[in-house]
Amino acid sequence: MPVATRARSPLLSRLARSSAFALIAGLGFAASTWGALTISSTATPSFAVALNGTDQAPTYSLAFTVANTGGGNNSGWRVNAAATQFLNGTNAFPTTASSVVTVPNPGSCTGGGCNTPTPSGLVVYPVTLPTTGGVAIYNASANTGKGTNVMTATVRVTAPANIIAGTYTSTVTLQVVSGP
Amino acid sequence: MRMRRILPFLAVSLLLLAQGASAAVTPQGPAFGLRAVGNPKLGYFVYDAKGGVVEKGGIWVTNTGDQVGDVKIYSADATTGSTTGTVYLTDATPNQVGRWIVLPAATYTLKPGERKLINFTVNIPASSAAGQYVGGLVAETVRQVASPKSGKKANVQIRVRDLSIVAVQVNVPGPQVAQFTITSATVGGSKGHQQVFIHVANSGNILGKPTGQVSISKASDVSATALETIPFRMDTFLPHTAIDYPVQLKTALPPGDYVASVKLSYSAPSATGGTGTTKTITQTASAAPSFTISKKSVQQVFQSSKASQVALGVASPPGRPIWQYAAAGGVALILLIAVFWLIYSNRRLKRRTAAASPAPAPASSVDPIVAPMTATPAQAPAATPQPAAPTPTVDPAPVTPVAVTPVPPAPSVTPVPPAPTSSPAAASCGAFHYWVVDWDHPQVGIDGLQRYPHRCRNCGTEVLATDISDATTQADRA
Numbered sequence: 331m332p333v334a335t336r337a338r339s340p341l342l343s344r345l346a347r348s349s350a351f352a353l354i355a356g357l358g359f360a361a362s363t364w365g366a367l368t369i370s371s372t373a374t375p376s377f378a379v380a381l382n383g384t385d386q387a388p389t390y391s392l393a394f395t396v397a398n399t400g401g402g403n404n405s406g407w408r409v410n411a412a413a414t415q416f417l418n419g420t421n422a423f424p425t426t427a428s429s430v431v432t433v434p435n436p437g438s439c440t441g442g443g444c445n446t447p448t449p450s451g452l453v454v455y456p457v458t459l460p461t462t463g464g465v466a467i468y469n470a471s472a473n474t475g476k477g478t479n480v481m482t483a484t485v486r487v488t489a490p491a492n493i494i495a496g497t498y499t500s501t502v503t504l505q506v507v508s509g510p
Numbered sequence: 511m512r513m514r515r516i517l518p519f520l521a522v523s524l525l526l527l528a529q530g531a532s533a534a535v536t537p538q539g540p541a542f543g544l545r546a547v548g549n550p551k552l553g554y555f556v557y558d559a560k561g562g563v564v565e566k567g568g569i570w571v572t573n574t575g576d577q578v579g580d581v582k583i584y585s586a587d588a589t590t591g592s593t594t595g596t597v598y599l600t601d602a603t604p605n606q607v608g609r610w611i612v613l614p615a616a617t618y619t620l621k622p623g624e625r626k627l628i629n630f631t632v633n634i635p636a637s638s639a640a641g642q643y644v645g646g647l648v649a650e651t652v653r654q655v656a657s658p659k660s661g662k663k664a665n666v667q668i669r670v671r672d673l674s675i676v677a678v679q680v681n682v683p684g685p686q687v688a689q690f691t692i693t694s695a696t697v698g699g700s701k702g703h704q705q706v707f708i709h710v711a712n713s714g715n716i717l718g719k720p721t722g723q724v725s726i727s728k729a730s731d732v733s734a735t736a737l738e739t740i741p742f743r744m745d746t747f748l749p750h751t752a753i754d755y756p757v758q759l760k761t762a763l764p765p766g767d768y769v770a771s772v773k774l775s776y777s778a779p780s781a782t783g784g785t786g787t788t789k790t791i792t793q794t795a796s797a798a799p800s801f802t803i804s805k806k807s808v809q810q811v812f813q814s815s816k817a818s819q820v821a822l823g824v825a826s827p828p829g830r831p832i833w834q835y836a837a838a839g840g841v842a843l844i845l846l847i848a849v850f851w852l853i854y855s856n857r858r859l860k861r862r863t864a865a866a867s868p869a870p871a872p873a874s875s876v877d878p879i880v881a882p883m884t885a886t887p888a889q890a891p892a893a894t895p896q897p898a899a900p901t902p903t904v905d906p907a908p909v910t911p912v913a914v915t916p917v918p919p920a921p922s923v924t925p926v927p928p929a930p931t932s933s934p935a936a937a938s939c940g941a942f943h944y945w946v947v948d949w950d951h952p953q954v955g956i957d958g959l960q961r962y963p964h965r966c967r968n969c970g971t972e973v974l975a976t977d978i979s980d981a982t983t984q985a986d987r988a
Contacts, residue, residue: 366543366572371670379664387977389952389960397543397574405553410597431949452745454758456703457593466595466745497665504670508553509596509677510644510717510746
């Protein structure tokens with residue numbers, strides 16, 4: 331009886347182990363191909379202008395997360411940005427009011443096999459944001475920026491001296507691009 | 511033995527899992543990403559196809575966030591960004607490649623971790639001319655983040671749109687033409703950054719990434735050594751597009767007439783053939799457009815709207831050279847130091863006379879403490895910034911705006927707008943400060959405003975200020 335038990339047990343355990351490994355490998359392979367290039371910004375950037383009769387240039391921080399996971403994409407990525415004109419009814423800031431002063435490299439990344447992005451050197455700051463389309467504010471070199479990287483752009487806004495008190499609204503569009 | 515065989519398998523499995531698990535660091539809310547099917551290394555689609563052909567493809571859309579959400583999938587045209595690089599016109603109705611792409615444009619609802627395969631076709635029009643065309647597939651998170659209203663008089667709300675884009679490049683075979691055209695130059699900029707804008711057009715039919723340089727010379731003496739030469743490297747430049755490419759000047763230029771000698775180098779196919787498969791040669795394009803810098807444009811770049819402030823002293827009355835102002839400033843500085851020294855010496859002498867023995871010190875005796883100060887007036891000229899520079903346009907040591915070094919360490923949280931650490935030389939500038947701003951080291955005060963180290967290149971005054979207007983106000987206050 332004990333002999334029979336010993337004879338079945340290795341077979342069952344081998345089957346179980348093989349199944350488990352196959353499952354893990356399958357899940358891992360699937361996870362690696364399920365990856366995606368994603369940008370997300372959950373922060374609520376804001377700034378305030380205390381009107382004092384002079385031109386002002388307040389700044390705000392725009393945090394965003396770029397996740398380049400799985401898939402083996404090695405060609406790097408680019409973040410483009412645009413900002414619509416600050417409007418309050420018929421009152422407006424200049425169309426070129428927003429400009430990105432800097433986007434520092436993240437100090438660390440998360441995710442298996444991740445690395446921090448290396449700027450390609452093609453972006454020269456400050457970068458004035460257009461109202462439509464976009465302009466590159468960060469360009470990660472090939473083979474960098476894998477995994478999840480949290481980045482922060484400092485955006486400077488030119489608030490002219492003659493703006494009228496009120497609530498001004500602008501929409502910032504962030505594009506993360508895999509392309510030429 | 512069995513375990514040894516299994517271990518590598520296990521290691522590979524865990525590695526793959528770890529790679530995929532990077533998506534476990536999920537942002538709050540839904541977030542949608544794209545992945546091109548069938549071209550994982552390049553990350554985007556490239557089709558070599560004649561006009562009239564229909565190509566097929568697919569993209570995975572994945573919700574990498576931690577909440578269920580809606581994603582909008584659509585196509586867009588591409589163009590060249592204002593600083594080069596491919597950008598996508600996601601707010602406009604597509605007219606070219608964005609229009610060629612046919613997909614079930616719709617909004618999908620995906621749970622966290624859920625993904626969906628979306629198939630599409632690219633219908634290349636039969637009339638398409640040879641060349642390269644670029645568009646994109648866009649996944650837009652239908653969620654807008656709005657900042658709360660602030661309590662100040664001018665409230666500002668910022669909404670953010672997140673777009674993930676995978677490019678679709680179509681190469682229509684035929685003669686390839688690499689050609690760039692330079693037509694004009696203008697000057698502009700703001701907040702202390704003077705720029706020359708070179709109007710460049712990709713008049714060929716293929717993508718390019720030119721490199722080049724621009725040399726600025728005075729129009730009256732083009733043959734002389736250039737005032738400054740700035741190299742640059744462009745990103746992707748799409749065919750049939752044109753931009754005003756900005757080049758940051760290292761040294762500010764005063765009003766006058768100039769010539770911008772521009773030279774571009776770029777790769778070009780040496781013979782007709784398939785895209786990217788032929789040998790390439792380097793071609794160049796050059797031009798020397800002239801441009802004029804007006805006083806108004808200088809004011810727009812270097813000073814606020816306060817009419818009383820003039821930057822760099824370049825808006826001086828006609829016919830009076832700038833160096834005269836600099837020399838006058840230097841003389842004023844020397845006089846100021848001399849007056850201070852006289853007052854200080856006089857006070858010390860009186861104190862010593864009162865505290866010392868009744869016998870007065872001989873007039874010829876030299877106070878060992880005061881003695882070194884006697885040299886101060888003689889040393890003053892050396893400390894005077896640019897005392898008699900004939901012109902500020904040619905700076906022997908060009909200053910890079912972001913690399914200001916002599917900024918005193920300041921606390922990370924500034925309790926109040928800090929008092930300027932002005933030097934006595936500040937008096938030499940008067941209202942004519944030329945601020946160099948270190949944008950890389952902002953400091954946040956308790957009032958929530960970020961301030962940057964400002965340093966006047968002429969007089970050395972250093973302040974922490976929100977902008978040059980604030981800096982000038984602080985300097986004037988001191």
